[in-house]
Amino acid sequence: MQRYFISENYQVKPIYQLTDENYHHIVRVMRMQPGEKMYVVFQDQVAIQAEIKEITAESVVVSELEKEVNPKELPIAITIACGYPKGDKLDLVVQKGTELGAHAFIGFPAKTSVVKWDEKKLAKKALRLTKIAQEAAEQSHRVLAPSIDLLPSFQQLVKQFEQFDEVLIAYEESAKQGEQARLAQVFERMAKGQRLLIVFGPEGGFHPDEIAAFQQGGASLCGLGPRILRAETAPLYCLAAASFAWELQK
């Protein structure tokens, strides 16, 4: 069943209206008719199953059938920060990372980032990634579409550390030295509702100055097992591990 995100908080109302892009998708792409069903997801993460009552020239009018009950979101809110990688790898991270439950995505210029994006390019890229996140959130039945924040500087990333309960840096050198326990330890000690930031480097990894800045900002380094993961694979590993630890093991 299709899922549509609407930008209002849930309130009990006899009808709800879907407009603009949702309208286009329901009426023109899916060619749905009155009587057909869908999920409507509100900004405060309430999701309802709804039935189309009427299709007007500008809105699809639906009414609530029942609330969706199973929790779809990871119990800890994980933000994935990536040093800008080459090409369209960030697209893959956002699409797959959204399916795997990421709460938000941050991009930042790392020292070894090959791409140099100016403000205009960043704004365009953010728009595209927001759309990818939205589509993946609908497809994977989530109640939240991750936000995208593409930063113009490295410093702005470190400034955000204080907003999180834990900050981890996925660091290849840690993995090489056999550090394999920290990710599991951090999952173990976090509580439901807490916020975790995990930072990943681009293809070339992190510069020692960046590692020093991260550590000064209170972050700790972690390895992700004995195999070397590509820049775009490592975030997916962490999200799958979090889901396994929090949703399958507990």
Added chain:
Amino acid sequence: MQRYFISENYQVKPIYQLTDENYHHIVRVMRMQPGEKMYVVFQDQVAIQAEIKEITAESVVVSELEKEVNPKELPIAITIACGYPKGDKLDLVVQKGTELGAHAFIGFPAKTSVVKWDEKKLAKKALRLTKIAQEAAEQSHRVLAPSIDLLPSFQQLVKQFEQFDEVLIAYEESAKQGEQARLAQVFERMAKGQRLLIVFGPEGGFHPDEIAAFQQGGASLCGLGPRILRAETAPLYCLAAASFAWELQK
């Protein structure tokens, strides 16, 4: 450091020779010189650090410096079987799945598979995927390049079940019904060196007849958490979860 796989078992010898594709990559692509170092990985999964002694017209002659010691392979051998998905999604599964430690890959025609590949096409596809697996194995520092087996029929998949210690079917309906424990239970009860097969459907999922055949073959169904994962994301989830459970938590 580059890794090269050679098709002989390890024996203590004063020199080893790399030829053909390895030769081309070392001499023409990397333009390496005598004195430079690399990893050489033998068929029996022994890896050594080696130094180039001489480059002749047809072979690169190297000698052993030391053995690589950290284990790079997952303690349980996980084979990923995918119902043929659309487009080049299998490429992504093989590349990322190899990074994440898969032991082998199997493809099979599922009832909802849209693509219909004849023998010639399967052979061509297998060759391509073998190359992708080889490259990803080198890149991720593994000592084993996963094998690729593209089956012409569904029945041949079920026949192979008896070669494994455990067979799991990733089934969306199980996930929807809240089955979230089995994957963790199976990881828990398996012992080092055992073999696990996990079977994934194409985009359209499995037909009830296929599920019945799997269950008759002794497989059990498992969910992968509350979010709906795409066909190509689910195998990566399982491999990351296995690495987390076996390599980070233990």
